[in-house]
Amino acid sequence: MDEQNKTRPDLLAAIHDRTAKAGVIGLGYVGLPLAMSMARAGFTVIGFDVDPDKITQIEARRSYIDAVSNEVLASQCDAGRFSATVDFALLGDCDVIAICVPTPLTRHRDPDLSYVENTCRDIARHLRPGQLIVLESTTYPGTTEEVMKPILETSGLLCGRDFHLGYSPEREDPGNRDFDTSSIPKVVAGDGEVASQLMQAFYGAVVKTIVPVSNTRTAEAVKLTENVFRAVNIALVNELKLVYDAMGIDVWDVIDAAKTKPFGYMPFYPGPGLGGHCIPIDPFYLTWKSREYDQPTRFIELAGEINTAMPRYVVEKLAEALDRRLGRALSRSKVLVLGLAYKKNVPDIRESPSLRLMELLLERQADVSYHDPFIDEVPRTREYGHLKGRRSVELTPEAVAGFDAVVIATDHDQIDYQALAKSAQLIVDTRNAFARRGIDSDRLVKA
Structure with a gap:
C-alpha cells in the first residue's frame, strides 16, 4: 500500500471523529479567531506565534483580539482544547496546520512572502507523513504550488504522496458583529484530489458553509478578486x-x-x-x-x-x-x-x-x-x-x-x-x- 493510500483514510477518519489535532501559526486577527472556531468544533488546537507576549496573554486567559472574548478564550483553554506556544517543534504533533501570517508589501510595492517562506521552513523541519498544510494568508495565484510546495519538500517528503497541501483564504472583517469565522462561507481548495477531500472534510467541520473550488490558484484568485473589487470601487467614489x-x-x-x-x-x-x-x-x-x-x-x-x-x-x-x-x-x-x-x-x-x-x-x-x-x-x-x-x-x-x-x-x-x-x-x-x-x-x- 503506497503512502498516499495509507495516510488518507487515517486523516479523514481523525477529522470526522475529531481526534485530529490542529495547529494554527500566527495568532493575530485571523489566526486566533480561527483557532477558536476549530476548538469549538471539537478539535484540539495548538496555536503558534513568535511573539511571547501573545502566549503570555493567552495563558492568562486575556484576549488581545476584539473578535475573541476573554470568556471564549478561557473556555477553550480550560477545556483543554486550545493552548499556545512559541515552540515550533510541536508542529510535528499536529495533523492539520493552518498558516495565518502576514503577507505585506515591500517598499517597492512588491509581495513580501518572507513570513510565509520562513514559516514553511519551520514546518519542513518537523514535517511528517500524513499532515495537511493549509495557507490562509492572502497572496497571488500560484503561491501554494510555486512557493510553499518546494520549501516543504526540502524535508524529503513529497506533496500528494507523503503530505497534502491546501489553500483557504481568510475572510475576517474586524468589528463586524454580524459575521464571525464560523458563519462566513469559506472557500477551500486542495493541491490534488486527496487534498481537496481533506480540505472539505476539515473546514466543513469548522465552519457552517464551505465553497470548494477546483484548485489552489483559483482559491488564491478569489480573495484577490474580492478586494480588487472593493479597491477599484472605493477609488471610483474617491x-x-x-x-x-x-x-x-x-x-x-x-x-x-x-x-x-x-x-x-x-x-x-x-x-x-x-x-x-x-x-x-x-x-x-x-x-x-x-x-x-x-x-x-x-x-x-x-x-x-x-x-x-x-x-x-x-x-x-x-x-x-x-x-x-x-x-x-x-x-x-x-x-x-x-x-x-x-x-x-x-x-x-x-x-x-x-x-x-x-x-x-x-x-x-x-x-x-x-x-x-x-x-x-x-x-x-x-x-x-x-x-x-x-x-x-x-x-x-x-x-x-x-x-x-x-x-x-x-x-x-x-x-x-x-x-x-x-x-x-x-x-x-x-x-x-x-x-x-x-x-x-x-x-x-x-x-
Missing part, C-alpha cells in the same frame, strides 16, 4: 468626490440618492484613504504576478494611485479651510486627528490612513495630536516608527477648544459628535460623520 467637490456637489448626497435604486447599483463610500491589511495591499499582489504574463492591470494601478493620494487631498482641504476661515497657516496650527484605527469601532491600525495624515501634517510643521477611544498609544509600525509612543489625548470640550482644527479620520460611534460640534473651532469631516447623525455646524468642512 475620484467622484474630487470631481463633485469642484462642482459644488456633495458626493454623500449623491450616493444616498443613488443607493435607493433597487438594482444595478451598490454603494461604496469615500474616505481619507484605505486601511486594513486587505484592500491597500492585496490588489498589488495581482499586479505583480500579472507582469509574469505580460498582462497590464491599469484599473488596479489607477485605483491604487487614487486611494493613496486621498490623505494629501485631506491635508490640502484642511490647509485651505484654516486659511479661509481662521486666517491661520497650517504650519502654525494645532490639529487633532480623531481616529487612529483604519475603520470605526476597532483597535486596528494596519495600513491606517490616519498614520499617513499625521505624517503629512508633521511635514507641514503642524502641531499634531490624536484621539482614539480604542488606541491609547501609537504602537510600533514598519512605516511610521517616528510616531511610536504618541498617546491619545483626552477629548474634553476644553481640550478640543484648544485645537485650531479637528480632522475626523475615523468615525467611531463612541464619540460625542454633538459636543464636538459645539467646542471645535473647525472640523474637517472625511467620513460624513456629522451629516449621518443629523448634526449641522457652520464650523464643518467635508473632505
